Amino acid sequence: MKILTIGRVGQLGTELARQCPAGCTMVSLDLPEIDLTDPESTAAQVAAADADLVINAAAYTAVDKAESEEGLARAINAEAPAAMAKAAAAKGVPFLHVSTDYVYDGTGTAPFTPDSPTDPLNAYGRTKLAGDLGVIAAGGPHAVLRTSWVFSAHGGNFVKTMLRLGRDRDKLTIVADQIGGPTAAADIAGALLTIAHAFHAGRGQSGTYHFSGAPDVSWAGFAREIFAQAGLSCAVEDIPTSAYPTPAQRPANSRLDCSSLETNFGIPRPDWRTSLADVLEELGERA
Numbered sequence: 001m002k003i004l005t006i007g008r009v010g011q012l013g014t015e016l017a018r019q020c021p022a023g024c025t026m027v028s029l030d031l032p033e034i035d036l037t038d039p040e041s042t043a044a045q046v047a048a049a050d051a052d053l054v055i056n057a058a059a060y061t062a063v064d065k066a067e068s069e070e071g072l073a074r075a076i077n078a079e080a081p082a083a084m085a086k087a088a089a090a091k092g093v094p095f096l097h098v099s100t101d102y103v104y105d106g107t108g109t110a111p112f113t114p115d116s117p118t119d120p121l122n123a124y125g126r127t128k129l130a131g132d133l134g135v136i137a138a139g140g141p142h143a144v145l146r147t148s149w150v151f152s153a154h155g156g157n158f159v160k161t162m163l164r165l166g167r168d169r170d171k172l173t174i175v176a177d178q179i180g181g182p183t184a185a186a187d188i189a190g191a192l193l194t195i196a197h198a199f200h201a202g203r204g205q206s207g208t209y210h211f212s213g214a215p216d217v218s219w220a221g222f223a224r225e226i227f228a229q230a231g232l233s234c235a236v237e238d239i240p241t242s243a244y245p246t247p248a249q250r251p252a253n254s255r256l257d258c259s260s261l262e263t264n265f266g267i268p269r270p271d272w273r274t275s276l277a278d279v280l281e282e283l284g285e286r287a
C-alpha cells in the first residue's frame with residue numbers, strides 16, 4: 001500500500017512516519033513541497049501522486065490566533081482539504097481527514113456522536129467544520145476522524161507545557177469545567193493506519209468517526225496525572241473557565257462517543273494514561 005501523507009513535521013505526521021508498517025510505502029509532504037494556502041496546487045499534488053490512499057494530517061491549529069486569522073485558517077483547514085478530497089475522489093482514492101471536537105458547541109454532559117448537530121464556538125472550529133463538509137461533499141471514499149486534546153513528545157502541547165511549568169512552580173491554576181478525552185498522537189496514527197488498511201482491503205466504510213482517549217477528564221485532572229507520573233510536586237488548583245479568559249471560546253463538553261469507530265473498524269478508545277506514560281518515557285520525564 002502506498003500512502004500520501006499531507007503534513008510531515010506536526011505531532012501526527014511524525015507519528016504516522018514512525019508507525020508506517022513493513023510493506024507500506026509512505027510519502028509525506030510539508031512545506032516547501034506543498035503549500036496549504038493554495039488549494040489548487042495541493043489538489044494538483046494529490047492528482048499527480050502515485051498513492052493508494054491519502055491522509056491529511058495537516059491543519060492550522062493555533063486556536064486563539066485563528067480569531068484574527070480566520071481567512072488563513074479557512075484556506076488551510078477547509079479549502080485545501082476540500083480540494084485535495086476532490087482530487088482523490090476523481091481517482092477513486094480514499095481520503096482520510098483528521099478533525100476536531102471543536103465542531104460542536106460543548107453544551108450538556110452527554111458525549112457527542114458523529115451525527116450530533118454541529119455549532120462551533122470559535123473560528124478554528126468553523127474552519128475545521130467547513131473542511132469536514134468539503135471532504136464529505138467531494139463524494140469519494142473517505143473517513144473524517146474527529147479527535148480531541150492531542151499530545152505527544154513532539155511540538156507544542158498541554159503535556160509539554162505542564163512539564164515546563166510544573167518544574168518551576170509550586171502550584172498552578174488549571175481549568176476544571178472543560179471535560180474531554182486526551183488523545184496521544186501515536187494512538188491517532190495507529191487508528192488512521194488501521195482505517196487505511198481496511199479501505200485498502202475493500203472493507204472501509206466511508207463516514208465521520210470519533211476517536212479520543214479514555215477516561216474523560218478535566219484539564220485540571222489531566223494536569224494532576226501528568227505531575228503524578230512525572231514525579232513533580234506541583235499542586236493543581238481547580239478554576240472555572242471564566243477565570244482564564246482566552247480570545248477563542250472553548251467548549252465545556254468535549255466528550256466524544258467513539259462507538260461507531262469500534263463497530264466499523266474494531267478500534268477501541270485507548271487509555272490516555274498509558275499513552276501518557278509512553279510520552280513521558282520518550283521525553284525522559286517518567287518518575
